[in-house]
């Protein structure tokens with residue numbers, strides 16, 4: 369296969385960066401020729417720039433302060449992000465959002481950080497990548513009020529009802545390896561319900577490896593298994609789905 373798209377991989381996180389060139393080689397071998405490198409720290413970002421520079425047709429770079437960073441991020445960190453946006457150093461602002469899964473003790477700080485980052489994206493016309501976990505209501509309320517640029521719902525795992533709300537916005541729904549998991553009923557139902565022209569594929573590597581690699585360290589090459597599963601669920605030719613996903617992804621940057 370060629371023409372596969374991984375819209376969300378943490379290629380420069382510690383687990384993958386130590387053998388990034390081998391990981392990239394395996395991705396290319398598997399036909400993955402569009403990847404977005406998600407960075408959650410300035411160090412990860414500094415490592416991502418030369419990768420994109422070496423192959424700008426394949427790589428895009430994203431940076432944002434993660435929801436859990438809300439406990440410590442100050443104006444200084446937001447100014448850093450604003451400068452990256454102003455200097456066109458990032459292609460997407462994210463991942464940003466709300467995560468109430470482990471800790472609900474600083475919801476207001478999370479919301480404030482999400483809003484301030486969306487405002488930066490708005491000022492520079494950058495698409496945003498959204499992390500939304502056990503926080504659909506607050507997250508959707510913020511997006512409806514503030515988001516003015518295209519939205520990627522990363523590793524979408526909410527209800528079909530919330531997905532339909534999300535589809536009313538200028539958005540794409542990105543699915544990860546979890547849709548291949550045997551015990552997952554909601555993910556496949558969402559893939560089926562998502563219109564083909566609004567769907568994206570991702571790994572979220574090094575996390576969430578799809579079947580048949582479940583439990584292993586994930587990497588972009590494995591997006592093939594998720595796309596195969598999505599095509600089966602949607603009763604689409606995998607080639608057609610891959611082309612559609614690529615067109616969807618590219619449309620975010622026009």
Ligand SMILES: [Zn+2]
Pocket residue numbers: 376378406463572
């Ligand atoms: Zn991620």
